[in-house]
Amino acid sequence: MSSTPLLEVTGLQKHFPVHAGLLRRQVAAVKAVDGVSFSVAKGETLGLVGESGCGKTTTGRMIMRLLDPTAGSITFEGREISRLSQGRMRPLRRDIQMIFQDPYSSLNPRKTVGSIVGAPFHLQDIKTEHGVKRAVQELLELVGLNPEHYNRYPHEFSGGQRQRIGIARTLALKPKLIVADEPVSALDVSIQAQVVNLLEDLQNELGLTYVVIAHDLSVVRHISDRVAVMYLGRMVEIADQADLYTRPQHPYTKALLSAVPVPDPAARKERERIRLTGDVPSPLNPPPGCPFHPRCWKAQPKCATEVPVLSERTPGRSVACHFPED
Amino acid sequence: MSTVYEPSAAPAATARAFLEVRDLRIHFPTDDGLVRSVDGLDFTLERGQTLGIVGESGSGKSVTSLGILGLHHRKNSRMSGEIWLDGRELVGADPDDVRRLRGRAMAMIFQDPLSSMHPFYTIGAQIIEAYRIHNAVSKRVARKHAIDMLGRVGIPTPDKRVDDYPHQFSGGMRQRAMIAMALSCDPELLIADEPTTALDVTVQAQILDLLRDLQQEFNSAIIMITHDLGVVAELSDRIMVMYGGRSIEQGTVEELFHSPQHPYTWGLLGSMPRLDRDRTDRLMPVKGSPPSLINLPSGCAFHPRCPHAQGPGSPCTTVRPELVATAAHSGHRVACHLSPEQRLDIWENQIRPNL
Numbered sequence: 007m008s009s010t011p012l013l014e015v016t017g018l019q020k021h022f023p024v025h026a027g028l029l030r031r032q033v034a035a036v037k038a039v040d041g042v043s044f045s046v047a048k049g050e051t052l053g054l055v056g057e058s059g060c061g062k063t064t065t066g067r068m069i070m071r072l073l074d075p076t077a078g079s080i081t082f083e084g085r086e087i088s089r090l091s092q093g094r095m096r097p098l099r100r101d102i103q104m105i106f107q108d109p110y111s112s113l114n115p116r117k118t119v120g121s122i123v124g125a126p127f128h129l130q131d132i133k134t135e136h137g138v139k140r141a142v143q144e145l146l147e148l149v150g151l152n153p154e155h156y157n158r159y160p161h162e163f164s165g166g167q168r169q170r171i172g173i174a175r176t177l178a179l180k181p182k183l184i185v186a187d188e189p190v191s192a193l194d195v196s197i198q199a200q201v202v203n204l205l206e207d208l209q210n211e212l213g214l215t216y217v218v219i220a221h222d223l224s225v226v227r228h229i230s231d232r233v234a235v236m237y238l239g240r241m242v243e244i245a246d247q248a249d250l251y252t253r254p255q256h257p258y259t260k261a262l263l264s265a266v267p268v269p270d271p272a273a274r275k276e277r278e279r280i281r282l283t284g285d286v287p288s289p290l291n292p293p294p295g296c297p298f299h300p301r302c303w304k305a306q307p308k309c310a311t312e313v314p315v316l317s318e319r320t321p322g323r324s325v326a327c328h329f330p331e332d
Numbered sequence: 333m334s335t336v337y338e339p340s341a342a343p344a345a346t347a348r349a350f351l352e353v354r355d356l357r358i359h360f361p362t363d364d365g366l367v368r369s370v371d372g373l374d375f376t377l378e379r380g381q382t383l384g385i386v387g388e389s390g391s392g393k394s395v396t397s398l399g400i401l402g403l404h405h406r407k408n409s410r411m412s413g414e415i416w417l418d419g420r421e422l423v424g425a426d427p428d429d430v431r432r433l434r435g436r437a438m439a440m441i442f443q444d445p446l447s448s449m450h451p452f453y454t455i456g457a458q459i460i461e462a463y464r465i466h467n468a469v470s471k472r473v474a475r476k477h478a479i480d481m482l483g484r485v486g487i488p489t490p491d492k493r494v495d496d497y498p499h500q501f502s503g504g505m506r507q508r509a510m511i512a513m514a515l516s517c518d519p520e521l522l523i524a525d526e527p528t529t530a531l532d533v534t535v536q537a538q539i540l541d542l543l544r545d546l547q548q549e550f551n552s553a554i555i556m557i558t559h560d561l562g563v564v565a566e567l568s569d570r571i572m573v574m575y576g577g578r579s580i581e582q583g584t585v586e587e588l589f590h591s592p593q594h595p596y597t598w599g600l601l602g603s604m605p606r607l608d609r610d611r612t613d614r615l616m617p618v619k620g621s622p623p624s625l626i627n628l629p630s631g632c633a634f635h636p637r638c639p640h641a642q643g644p645g646s647p648c649t650t651v652r653p654e655l656v657a658t659a660a661h662s663g664h665r666v667a668c669h670l671s672p673e674q675r676l677d678i679w680e681n682q683i684r685p686n687l
Contacts (some may be wrong), residue, residue: 057532057533057534057535058503058532164621164622165389166621167621194388194389194559194622195388195559195560195561195600195603195604196388196599196600196603196617196618197388197617197621198603198604198617199602199603199604199605199615199616199617199618200617200619202605202615203614203615203617206614221532221533223533223607224604224605224606224607225605227605227607227611228605228611228612228615247611248611251607261534262533262534263607264537265533265534265536265537266533266562266607267536267537267540267560267562267563267565267566268562268565268566268606268607268608269561269562269564269565269589269601269604269606269608270565270589270608271565271585271586271589271590272586272589272590273608274565274566279537281537281538281541282534282537282538283538285502285504285505285535286502286532
C-alpha cells in the first residue's frame, strides 16, 4: 500500500434532523452515519456491505459530496474536501465519479446516448482532440457497446447495456476514484457477471480506484481487495477480503456470511447457520452500547452500556466488538 | 439412448400428479407482434414438494405462475394447454370457478410486499377479508384466525400488530404478513414469486426457514420462482430452468447442480460468484442478452448466446430441440442438440473445473 491513501475518511457523520410541532423544532436526528473511518489506497477496491438502512449509500453520497457531512473529514489526495463550497468542489468532480444503481432512472430518457455520455465534456469545458463525438464513440467501444449507437435513446437498450452507458459516462473524464452504488443489483445474473468483469477490466486498464457499495456479499468478495462491514451507521469490521470471508471476527459479519444461500444442495444440511432474530433497529433510536447487542448471541452486560471502538487487532484488520471471534 | 418425452403417453398409466401443466402456452397480442411469453411448457409437482423455477427476466417465470392462478385477463392474452390442479382442469374452466379456488386451493406470495398490500387497510383487515371470502365465519373468528396466522409466521405481539398498517411494518415483517395472508386459507399450492429478492440476506434466511417450516406443517406444494440459484438450492426438491418461454432443463436439485446438461444452466452457474468456493479471477458470463419474445431466434432459442452451438445450417439454428430425458426413466430432462456424450465431456472437462 502506498504511503498516502487516495481517499481517507475519518469520523464521518451524517445526522438527518427530524422536525415536529408548529415551530418545526428539531426533536430528534436520524443517525444515518455515525462515525465512520476508512481509507482507500490508489488502485484498490474497497467493498462496503451491510443491510439496508446501515448507512452505506449515505457514506457513498458524502464522499461524492452529494450530501454534506454533519461532522468528520474526507481527504482526497491529501486535500480536505468535506467543507469545500460547491464552486470549489466543481473542478474536483472530474476526479471523483459515481455509478448509480438503477440504469433505468439514472439516464435521461429524452437525450441520446451521445449527449448523455458527452455531457461531462461540456460541463467541465474539456476540449477533446478529435471532437466530442469521437471521444464518446471511443468510450462506448471501451465499455463494449457499438459506437454506431451514438444517436439512440436509452429505451432502445437493455438493462445491462444501459448500465454500460452509465459506466461510459462515468469514465468520460478519466476519474481517479469511482463510487459505485449497487452497480449490478438491478441486473440479471448473467448480465451481472458481464458488468462485474467489465469493471475489473477497466480497473486494470485505467488504474481506477473503486469504492463499491453493495448488499450482495458474493459480488463484493469477487470484486474487492478490502471489505468494510457496516451496521446501523457504524463500521463493525474492516479487513482484507480473504481474511474477512474466511475468518470473520465480528459476530455480525459471521451471521451475515452464514445467511448467504449457497448454490450447493449437498451443503444445505451440513452448513452451520446463525439465525439472527428480529430486524435492524431504527437509526432514529439506536440501542445504547454496541448497536448490534440486541441481536447478538454473544452479548454480555458490558455490550449494552459501552460502545465498542473500531480497533486494529492485527495489521490491516479492525473490529468493533468487545468479544470478537478468533 | 434418449427417448422423446411425450406428455400424453407417460403419465397416463399412473394417477395424475397434484399439479400438472401440459403444453401451456400464454401469448399476448401487442402492437409490435405476438409476445410468446410461455410457449409449450410441461411440468408436474406433487404435494409437499418444492419446485424451483429459475431464469432471467423475460423467460416466462412470472407469466407461468400468474397463468396457473388464472390472473391473466382473457381479453388481452391467449392461453392454451392444460393445467390440472388436484384433478381439476383450470385453463378451460369458468373464471368464477377458478376464482373460488384462488386463495383457498392456491395462493401467491408476491415479490414486493409494499406494492402488493393495500396501504389504506390494516394488515388484519386484509387477512380477514381473504379468510372470510372462503369461509363463512364471523368477523370475530376471522380476526382471531388472522392473529393466529401472524403469530405463526413469527410476528411479535400479533394481537397488537394486527391493527397496524403496512407502512408500519418493516420489509421482512411485511413479507411475513404477506405469507400469513397467503396461508390463511390453508392452500394446497403456494406460488412464491421472488419472495426474498427485495430483502436483506439475514431477513431472507429467516423467510426461507419460515417457508420450509410451514411446508412441513401444511404439506403444501410450493413453486418457488427466483433468479437466485442459491435460494433454489436451499429450498427446492426439483428445479426447472426456463429460457425464452420454454423449459430447457428439469431435474432434481442434485442433478441440476451436480450434473447440469444444458449450456445455459452452465452459463448461469458460471455467472455467479460463490462464497463456498475459492475466489476465481474471472466470472464466466453468458454472452449477449436475453432474446426478444416477439422474435425468438430460430431453432434453439439459446443458440446465438451458446458457446457450443454449431454453425449456420446445423440443427441448433434450424430445429427447436425437444425436452428429452437424459436416460431412460430419468426425471432429468434437457432440451439441447448436443449428444449426451458431448455434453458430459464438456461439463466434466471444460465447465466443472472452472466453476
